[in-house]
Amino acid sequence: MPFELYVDSLYTSPYALSAFVALTEKGLPFTVKTVDLGSGEQRLAAYAGRALTGRVPALVEGDFVLTESTAITEYLEETFPAPEYARLYPHDRRQRAQARQIQAWVRSDLVPVRVERDTETVFFKKPCSPLTETAQQAAAKLVHLAERFVQGPQHLFGEWSLADTDLAIMLSRLVRNGDEVPAKLRDYVEFQWQRPSVQQWLARHQPG
């Protein structure tokens, strides 16, 4: 049975992107449904009655509805494991832990960067105000840690994992706005940005 994936109608949620990339990398058939966050559609019973947290993304598999992007991607990894399906998380146990560390970190820390470099603004290349001092500190922390995590221009753990996409999207908040980011990290973001599964997502909101 094909999956349904509910995402924000502007295609700017980095968490919806992560789930979209996971389904795409696994080669699973799925249809995309959109939720208009701007008008509060996520709070209406038609959505929140099934997707309990009232957030995007939501994965629908028959009667089973699951929200929270990392819960979705862990579920897909367990249900459609390597080697038959592409791997979303590193094979090595400690690298897998580090990938989850990065996923949890970009979802729960660095709030000022996530607010002042909202993906909607960044993806549509709208002008942003300079970062406040608090956000500058958060941006500095992001860059500092990313420099320690990112060893080369390609993947964090030898081969691609979902942590690459999640970290690159977090960094892209700064890069795409023209905020100062070391060349090594700009190259890394660009490399991850070009990944076909990411491009398939971006194609949905970029008309040209």
Next chain:
Amino acid sequence: MPFELYVDSLYTSPYALSAFVALTEKGLPFTVKTVDLGSGEQRLAAYAGRALTGRVPALVEGDFVLTESTAITEYLEETFPAPEYARLYPHDRRQRAQARQIQAWVRSDLVPVRVERDTETVFFKKPCSPLTETAQQAAAKLVHLAERFVQGPQHLFGEWSLADTDLAIMLSRLVRNGDEVPAKLRDYVEFQWQRPSVQQWLARHQPG
């Protein structure tokens, strides 16, 4: 080799608690080290140089240092699996996904409740101001979803999982402050609160 677990020196971080409970439930030997968040010890090189995100909890296993509570508990579950060790996540694949959904949700949503009902205030029973209107809405969402998740006075998924502890601690922010919470949920919080692994944590900051 015994683990080290770095936690906040006041023992009020619900995420440090979650990792502490995981190690305790698994019956693994570990020593607890404290980080004084109030004085910014987590940002000093001695800590942040090893625990890269500069947050608690951090799990130390020789040279391997891991932060982010869910990364830690998934790592422990994979490294010390059932049935030899106690299970932290439900055995059933979809229930396991739902447990992760709850863990991710209480860590990333409901910010006003987490701010206005800070665990430090709640655990030490200091007086809180009435919830602002925004926090009231978040509290209402928390209660509404918890009522759907919690089926009886005991565990979410038939037997205990870490999602029970995480959800109960989130609800305890309201319950222990005397905010209005349905009896079913109060009973659930009290039941989870009495769990020996949780009590072992609470004993560290409650002198009587």
